[in-house]
Structure formats: C-alpha cells, structure tokens
Amino acid sequence: xxxxxxxxxxxxxxxxxxxxxxxxxxxxxxxxxxxxxxxxxxxxxxxxxxxxxxxxxxxxxxxxxxxxxxxxxxxxxxxxxxxxxxxxxxxxxxxxxxxxxxxxxxxxxxxxxxxxxxxxxxxxxxxxxxxxxxxxxxxxxxxxxxxxxxxxxxxxxxxxxxxxxxxxxxxxxxxxxxxxxxxxxxxxxxxxxxxxxxxxxxxxxxxxxxxxxxxxxxxxxxxxxxxxxxxxxxxxxxxxxxxxxxxxxxxxxxxxxxxxxxxxxxxxxxxxxxxxxxxxxxxxxxxxxxxxxxxxxxxxxxxxxxxxxxxxxxxxxxxxxxxxxxxxxxxxxxxxxxxxxxxxxxxxxxxxxxxxxxxxxxxxxxxxxxxxxxxxxxxxxxxxxxxxxxxxxxxxxxxxxxxxxxxx
Amino acid sequence: xxxxxxxxxxxxxxxxxxxxxxxxxxxxxxxxxxxxxxxxxxxxxxxxxxxxxxxxxxxxxxxxxxxxxxxxxxxxxxxxxxxxxxxxxxxxxxxxxxxxxxxxxxxxxxxxxxxxxxxxxxxxxxxxxxxxxxxxxxxxxxxxxxxxxxxxxxxxxxxxxxxxxxxxxxxxxxxxxxxxxxxxxxxxxxxxxxxxxxxxxxxxxxxxxxxxxxxxxxxxxxxxxxxxxxxxxxxxxxxxxxxxxxxxxxxxxxxxxxxxxxxxxxxxxxxxxxxxxxxxxxxxxxxxxxxxxxxxxxxxxxxxxxxxxxxxxxxxxxxxxxxxxxxxxxxxxxxxxxxxxxxxxxxxxxxxxxxxxxxxxxxxxxxxxxxxxxxxxxxxxxxxxxxxxxxxxxxxxxxxxxxxxxxx
Numbered sequence: 001x002x003x004x005x006x007x008x009x010x011x012x013x014x015x016x017x018x019x020x021x022x023x024x025x026x027x028x029x030x031x032x033x034x035x036x037x038x039x040x041x042x043x044x045x046x047x048x049x050x051x052x053x054x055x056x057x058x059x060x061x062x063x064x065x066x067x068x069x070x071x072x073x074x075x076x077x078x079x080x081x082x083x084x085x086x087x088x089x090x091x092x093x094x095x096x097x098x099x100x101x102x103x104x105x106x107x108x109x110x111x112x113x114x115x116x117x118x119x120x121x122x123x124x125x126x127x128x129x130x131x132x133x134x135x136x137x138x139x140x141x142x143x144x145x146x147x148x149x150x151x152x153x154x155x156x157x158x159x160x161x162x163x164x165x166x167x168x169x170x171x172x173x174x175x176x177x178x179x180x181x182x183x184x185x186x187x188x189x190x191x192x193x194x195x196x197x198x199x200x201x202x203x204x205x206x207x208x209x210x211x212x213x214x215x216x217x218x219x220x221x222x223x224x225x226x227x228x229x230x231x232x233x234x235x236x237x238x239x240x241x242x243x244x245x246x247x248x249x250x251x252x253x254x255x256x257x258x259x260x261x262x263x264x265x266x267x268x269x270x271x272x273x274x275x276x277x278x279x280x281x282x283x284x285x286x287x288x289x290x291x292x293x294x295x296x297x298x299x300x301x302x303x304x305x306x307x308x309x310x311x312x313x314x315x316x317x318x319x320x321x322x323x324x325x326x327x328x329x330x331x332x333x334x335x336x337x338x339x340x341x342x343x344x345x346x347x348x349x350x351x352x353x354x355x356x357x358x359x360x361x362x363x364x365x366x367x368x369x370x371x372x373x374x375x376x377x378x379x380x381x382x383x384x385x386x387x388x389x390x391x392x393x394x395x396x397x398x399x400x401x402x403x404x405x406x407x408x
Numbered sequence: 409x410x411x412x413x414x415x416x417x418x419x420x421x422x423x424x425x426x427x428x429x430x431x432x433x434x435x436x437x438x439x440x441x442x443x444x445x446x447x448x449x450x451x452x453x454x455x456x457x458x459x460x461x462x463x464x465x466x467x468x469x470x471x472x473x474x475x476x477x478x479x480x481x482x483x484x485x486x487x488x489x490x491x492x493x494x495x496x497x498x499x500x501x502x503x504x505x506x507x508x509x510x511x512x513x514x515x516x517x518x519x520x521x522x523x524x525x526x527x528x529x530x531x532x533x534x535x536x537x538x539x540x541x542x543x544x545x546x547x548x549x550x551x552x553x554x555x556x557x558x559x560x561x562x563x564x565x566x567x568x569x570x571x572x573x574x575x576x577x578x579x580x581x582x583x584x585x586x587x588x589x590x591x592x593x594x595x596x597x598x599x600x601x602x603x604x605x606x607x608x609x610x611x612x613x614x615x616x617x618x619x620x621x622x623x624x625x626x627x628x629x630x631x632x633x634x635x636x637x638x639x640x641x642x643x644x645x646x647x648x649x650x651x652x653x654x655x656x657x658x659x660x661x662x663x664x665x666x667x668x669x670x671x672x673x674x675x676x677x678x679x680x681x682x683x684x685x686x687x688x689x690x691x692x693x694x695x696x697x698x699x700x701x702x703x704x705x706x707x708x709x710x711x712x713x714x715x716x717x718x719x720x721x722x723x724x725x726x727x728x729x730x731x732x733x734x735x736x737x738x739x740x741x742x743x744x745x746x747x748x749x750x751x752x753x754x755x756x757x758x759x760x761x762x763x764x765x766x767x768x769x770x771x772x773x774x775x776x777x778x779x780x781x782x783x784x785x786x787x788x789x790x791x792x793x794x795x796x797x798x799x800x801x802x803x804x805x806x807x808x809x810x811x812x813x814x815x816x
Contacts, residue, residue: 057741088763090748331467
C-alpha cells in the first residue's frame with residue numbers, strides 16, 4: 001500500500017560523508033515493488049561496532065547472531081533486507097543469514113562474523129534465497145549511494161526517510177556522527193527499536209562505544225512508543241571507523257569522551273523522535289514529561305503507561321484535554337502514586353493540581369494547544385525526584401487503515 | 409453520543425426475582441440525557457456481601473470506601489450513579505459519597521457502612537450534590553424496577569444492557585444467582601472490571617463469598633480486556649440475602665459449596681464476556697487460548713499480551729490470519745518462551761508449528777473462520793503445562809470514533 005507522507009514528516013537532514021563508510025543499494029525484489037530493498041554498507045578495516053537489540057523472547061536469527069557478533073567488537077559490512085523480516089522461519093532463516101554473510105565475507109576477504117545482517121518486513125516467510133543471492137551480487141557491484149538512498153532502501157511502511165547528524169570534538173579532532181533509521185509501527189520501548197544505524201569516523205574502543213550506546217538507548221529509543229508492540233527484529237548498531245584520526249577513546253575519562261557521548265545521544269534522540277513522527281497514522285507528536293516520581297525508572301513506567309494508553313492517545317487525536325484519562329493511566333501503571341498529590345497539565349498549563357481540578361482552570365488556551373500538532377503533557381507525582389520524558393503519537397483512523405489491511 | 413448496538417450484542421437474559429432484593433431506578437440528571445441514571449437496590453437484613461476492586465493507584469473514593477465496607481461483610485443497600493465517576497475530585501468527592509450513604513441509611517435505619525455507593529462516568533468532575541440528593545430522594549420513593557431497568561440505568565457508553573443468571577443446588581435447596589454489569593471501554597484485566605453486581609438468595613458466610621468471588625474474578629473479569637486501560641472505579645460486588653433458606657455455606661467443604669462456586673463462576677464468565685461483546689467499536693469476539701506455558705500465570709500474561717496488542721487486534725479486524733503478529737506479542741510478553749517450540753493456530757487450524765510455518769498450510773479455511781465474528785486463537789508454547797483463556801475484541805474505526813470525541 002502506498003501511504004501519504006506523515007503530516008509530521010521532517011525533511012531528510014543533510015548528512016556529510018563519513019570517512020571509511022561506503023553505502024550501496026540494489027533491488028532484490030523481496031516484494032512486488034519497484035524500489036531498492038537491499039542495502040550494503042562497507043566499513044574500513046578496524047571499524048568498531050556496538051549494538052542493542054530487541055528483548056523479544058521470539059527474536060529473529062539476525063538478532064541472535066548480531067548479539068554474538070557485537071561481542072567481538074569489529075565490523076566490515078552491514079546488509080539490510082527490507083520487505084521480509086526472516087523472523088520465525090526456523091532453520092531456513094538461519095541458513096539464509098549465514099549464506100548472505102558468507103557471500104559478502106568472500107567478497108571482502110574477511111571473517112563472516114564481521115558481516116552484520118538485518119531483515120525487516122513480514123514475519124514467518126523464509127527469505128527467498130535466490131533473490132537474496134542475486135541481490136547481494138548486484139549490490140556488491142553497485143555504485144556508491146548517498147545517505148538518502150540508503151535511508152530509503154531500509155524502509156518498509158515508512159512514509160518518509162529518516163536521518164540525523166551531529167559532530168563532537170575529541171581533543172583537536174572534529175568527528176562526525178550520522179544515523180539512519182526505519183520504523184513506524186510495532187514500535188515499543190524496553191529495547192532498541194526497529195532498525196537504526198549510526199556511523200562515525202571517530203576512533204573509539206568497542207566496549208566504550210557499547211556502553212555509550214546502551215546509555216543513549218535508555219533515554220532515547222527506549223523512551224518512544226507508537227503502539228506498545230515490540231518487534232522481533234529491533235536493532236540499533238553503531239559503527240566507528242576511526243578514520244577521523246583522533247586519539248582513540250578508551251574510557252569515559254578520556255578527553256572528548258563526554259562530548260562524543262553527548263553527540264551520540266543527540267543523534268539517537270533525533271532518530272527516535274523521527275520514528276515517532278512516522279508513527280502509523282500519527283497526526284500529533286506528543287511529549288510526556290513526568291516529574292516528582294519515586295524514581296527515574298518509575299517516572300518512565302508512568303510516562304509509558306500514559307503514552308501507550310489508547311484512551312489518552314485517542315483523546316489527543318480528538319483535541320480533547322481529557323486529563324481524567326491521564327489519571328487513569330497513572331493509576332494503572334503499577335508504580336507508586338498518591339492520588340491527592342497528583343498534578344496534570346497540557347502545554348504548560350495545569351488542569352489539575354494535588355488531586356483535584358484547578359479552581360479557575362481556563363480550558364481555552366489548553367484547547368488551542370491541543371489543536372496544534374506538537375503536544376506537551378506534564379505530570380507531577382509530588383512524591384519524589386524521579387523524572388522521565390517519553391515521546392509518542394496519537395491514535396487515529398490512519399492506524400486502523402494501515403494495520404487492518406497490511407500483512408506486515 | 410448515541411451509539412448503535414454492538415453487532416455482538418446478545419438479548420438481555422431472563423432474570424428471575426431474587427428473594428430479599430428490590431431494585432429501583434430514578435432520574436438524577438447527572439448528564440443532559442433523558443434516562444434513569446441512579447439505581448438503588450435494597451437488601452433484606454442479614455445480607456452478606458463480597459467485593460473485588462480496581463488495583464488502580466488512583467482509585468475513586470467509592471472504591472476506597474467499598475474496600476473497607478466489604479471487610480464488615482454486611483450490606484443493606486447499593487446506590488449506583490451513572491454519568492459521573494466522582495473520581496479525582498478531592499475531598500468534595502468523599503463528602504458526596506458520605507452524604508448519599510447518610511441519606512439512604514437514615515431511610516433504612518441502618519449503619520451508613522451498610523450502604524454501598526458506586527459511580528461511573530466522566531473523571532474529575534465533582535458529583536453535583538443537589539442532583540444526587542434529589543435523585544436519591546426520588547429513587548427511595550420509586551416503584552420497584554425489573555432487572556432490565558436496573559441494567560439499563562447503570563450503563564454509560566454501553567450499547568446494550570447486560571445480565572446473566574444461574575442456579576445451584578445446596579443440599580435440597582435451589583438457589584438463584586443473577587448478575588448485571590456495565591462497561592465497554594477502559595476495560596483491562598488485573599482487577600475487577602467496571603461495575604458488576606451479582607445477587608443471590610443463597611445463605612453464605614461473607615468470608616466464603618469473598619473467597620469464591622476472588623477465585624471467579626481471577627478466571628473471568630481478570631481475563632478480559634478491551635483496550636488495556638484500567639478504570640479508576642472498577643468494582644464487582646456480590647450480595648447474598650440468604651432468603652433461599654439453605655443450610656448456610658460456611659466453608660468450601662460444606663455440601664453444595666462447589667456447586668454454588670461453579671454457578672458463581674458461570675455468572676461471572678457470562679457477565680465478563682458480555683462486556684467484551686460491548687467493547688467500544690467491537691465487531692469480532694476473540695477467544696485466546698494459551699497452553700503449554702511455564703505456568704498458568706505465565707499463560708495468562710501471554711494471552712493478555714496478545715489480547716492487548718493493537719497489531720493483533722487490527723489484523724483480526726481486517727480478517728487477516730497474521731500469525732506473525734501473534735509471534736510478536738508472545739515475544740514481548742516478558743514470559744518464558746522458546747521460539748522454536750511455539751505453535752499458533754486460528755479456528756482450530758495450526759498455521760505455524762514448532763517455530764515455523766506449517767508446510768502444507770491452507771489459509772482458505774482460516775480466512776473463512778476469520779470472516780466470522782467469533783474468532784479463536786490458539787497458542788501452544790510447548791514448554792510446560794500452564795494454560796489460560798482470555799477474551800477480547802478487535803480494534804476498529806469504531807473505537808477511534810467513540811474515543812476521539814467522547815469526554816469520558
């Protein structure tokens with residue numbers, strides 16, 4: 001199905017070249033569509049890698065293998081298949097991934113473990129090996145592609161292509177970070193979400209990159225939700241070629257490590273928010289800020305209970321300042337809360353304070369805020385210092401349209 | 409908003425009289441509607457009571473008081489306000505409930521603690537005391553109503569009125585159980601759901617009634633979900649007048665106790681399923697049967713993860729045998745699962761067995777099953793003996809229509 005671009009779409013960011021990274025795209029015809037659906041990214045020898053993956057108990061072979069591969073910390077190539085997730089396909093699924101890795105490693109003369117494979121699309125249909133083989137052969141021969149081509153080729157139901165960029169100074173060396181991501185449904189937190197890839201020319205030890213990626217993930221990809229549904233294939237990988245020539249970062253105490261971590265966080269946050277902006281059927285981008293909770297984790301759980309509540313999401317879709325539904329969601333989160341200390345606001349205006357409606361509450365400016373497409377919900381628990389921010393979108397007829405008909 | 413009856417509606421059951429129980433209804437005009445919205449049920453002296461309530465951390469005053477009252481085990485009256493939940497209204501909310509209880513207890517000459525009050529409707533608007541007072545005065549004077557009138561008067565967004573009945577033999581005495589319930593949105597498990605009331609003429613000790621109600625609740629009301637959203641006011645109360653004259657049931661070893669527990673379970677299951685049949689926007693009734701799980705609790709959590717998945721619910725709405733989304737939901741449930749032992753079927757036909765698609769899978773009979781409005785999903789984990797059955801409905805445009813516009 002061809003979908004109109006999300007009303008919340010942003011233009012594709014201008015992503016510079018990253019030394020040591022070359023992308024190529026090709027048509028593997030995984031589905032009956034006229035577009036590139038196989039992406040190949042080649043990395044210079046010595047490239048470090050880190051990754052975070054879905055917590056699903058039914059994870060795909062790609063995720064299982066990827067978890068093992070990142071422990072070795074080195075990468076030479078990434079293959080992304082779009083249109084077929086190859087998940088829940090038994091031994092045939094594993095054979096397909098191993099065959100692709102073998103084909104690429106033979107071409108590069110590297111270990112197959114240095115070839116990372118991701119697949120996204122329909123679950124339960126074995127990846128057609130003939131198409132994969134011909135597609136890989138074609139992509140290895142293809143001309144280098146630009147970042148936008150790669151971001152387009154990894155997408156499935158995405159309505160716009162998504163990239164982000166940032167820089168950091170490590171000593172006197174400026175390093176560059178680029179990221180691309182795909183995803184718009186089956187998006188829920190507690191994992192790395194969907195397929196995201198971050199590329200940098202910084203020199204950094206794999207273990208430190210892994211630590212920074214996990215930290216960033218916790219406050220970005222794990223803080224977004226579209227529908228509360230967790231994919232079997234969610235993956236975020238970060239690749240660092242070292243071509244910038246900075247003094248390699250080995251631990252957080254090294255000069256420039258915090259600057260790099262901040263830039264990595266920045267790229268992850270941009271990418272995570274772009275996924276929400278392409279949430280299936282989304283018409284409004286919602287930021288939920290929870291303060292005064294028992295702990296940061298408690299605040300995040302409460303924020304996610306609000307973000308995943310169909311009643312809150314439909315109220316926002318209808319432009320309804322229905323703070324009673326926010327109370328309901330706080331109540332069901334299973335976290336410490338005191339009804340009589342709870343405050344709720346929209347767009348910076350409190351509707352309820354300390355467990356009851358604000359006496360002179362004027363709904364007019366709140367209604368105006370809710371008529372827009374960037375919505376803020378503030379919740380203060382009044383019982384502690386815990387805080388968290390979560391991003392989601394509204395629940396509209398568009399979500400039903402997309403998911404009642406699409407075999408994804 | 410006036411909603412058309414759910415396509416899954418059933419006719420109101422024929423409920424006999426219960427000795428010791430008299431219902432009356434009146435117009436309190438809690439909303440701008442022309443219908444009875446205040447229900448009063450009077451019980452003979454000596455009536456036992458048991459109750460289960462929402463687990464919400466933001467529960468209403470009615471729920472807080474009700475939890476305390478059931479510990480005393482006796483009831484003389486029930487008041488149900490429809491159109492205003494009186495939840496999250498601070499001290500004014502508590503004053504309103506206390507005033508109603510005082511008014512009724514003065515009329516009956518009983519302790520105010522023997523008067524149970526429930527309220528359902530919009531959250532965060534104090535119950536208008538003048539309307540409540542006039543309404544209670546009117547209802548105390550009203551003619552006795554039949555069960556259907558009472559079932560209608562407790563409803564809010566319900567599209568049909570819901571009742572259930574069963575009998576049991578205790579020794580030589582036949583006892584009768586009737587139940588009425590309201591609810592169609594903000595329905596999620598892990599609590600007693602919405603407002604449900606069960607009436608019986610059996611003689612039974614409050615503590616045993618409470619134990620039986622909790623057991624039944626766990627396998628009925630706690631096994632349904634419409635939208636995963638938990639109300640602040642969910643309540644199920646059971647009242648036993650003892651007028652049937654059976655030898656009073658004091659413990660499970662007493663003759664007839666299991667027969668009565670079975671009848672109570674039967675009424676609870678009927679009522680719970682009726683709520684699902686009136687799920688907001690529901691077009692299909694879905695039974696999800698999970699077997700082979702690590703434990704019964706694990707099976708229930710997995711069944712609920714499937715039942716609450718918007719992607720599964722929209723797939724069923726679209727008549728799509730999308731078992732990949734069921735795999736996704738099993739994976740995200742946070743329970744033990746082995747991808748390669750997992751089997752999934754629809755309407756009694758396995759689509760996937762032991763972690764991969766069935767080789768000669770014929771989708772035609774499955775598609776035919778999914779075109780109907782009573783859908784069965786079978787999931788076998790293949791790792792243990794745990795089992796659970798959960799009921800839900802599909803997610804359709806109707807849910808968005810109702811909730812994007814209704815200030816509930």
